[in-house]
Amino acid sequence: MNYQLELEKIINSLTSKKKLLLHSCCAPCSSYVITYLKDHFDITVLYYNPNIEPFEEYLKRKNEQIKLCNLFNIKVLDCDYDNDLFHQTVIGLENVQEGGARCFKCYELRLRKTASLAKDYDYFGTTLTVSPFKNSNKLNEIGLYLEKEYNTRYLVSDFKKKDGYKKSILLSKEYDLYRQDFCGCIYSMKDKIYE
Numbered sequence: 001m002n003y004q005l006e007l008e009k010i011i012n013s014l015t016s017k018k019k020l021l022l023h024s025c026c027a028p029c030s031s032y033v034i035t036y037l038k039d040h041f042d043i044t045v046l047y048y049n050p051n052i053e054p055f056e057e058y059l060k061r062k063n064e065q066i067k068l069c070n071l072f073n074i075k076v077l078d079c080d081y082d083n084d085l086f087h088q089t090v091i092g093l094e095n096v097q098e099g100g101a102r103c104f105k106c107y108e109l110r111l112r113k114t115a116s117l118a119k120d121y122d123y124f125g126t127t128l129t130v131s132p133f134k135n136s137n138k139l140n141e142i143g144l145y146l147e148k149e150y151n152t153r154y155l156v157s158d159f160k161k162k163d164g165y166k167k168s169i170l171l172s173k174e175y176d177l178y179r180q181d182f183c184g185c186i187y188s189m190k191d192k193i194y195e
Contacts, residue, residue, distance in 0.1 A: 125155035
């Protein structure tokens, strides 16, 4: 399925701005997504990323997200840092290569939290699909599954299409955003070290 095309169909069908709870992994990824969606949705960014380590890195990314949202006058919903829950979620998958089953568990953890908080929104979604390093098919599969479980609407996407990722890099430079060089968890950091 072409999730970007499906997103465009949804946007084109809207007759008014809808409320969107948008999970964001970081300011650089959300820069493009926010600029793409802001004319069609009343966005609240959910910053829930218990996978990010160390805690100083988590705070740095969170502060960059807040800085960007302030530029666009976008609300930020900040969740508690629950790194222990992330580690419990990926037990047994610590040595799985980046991009595999461990990441899928992490996607679900973050999307589940978003869906659980989305009852007062028209849609929930994520910025994760802007990254060429993230599996958009799996993200959308999880989101659509959670849509049914939580009786809310998931906004399908593949934001990397139409040069979304490249545009996020340019916007990050324009807004002087800190761009990390690893996904966030300690395992992705180890993979980066051994590249």
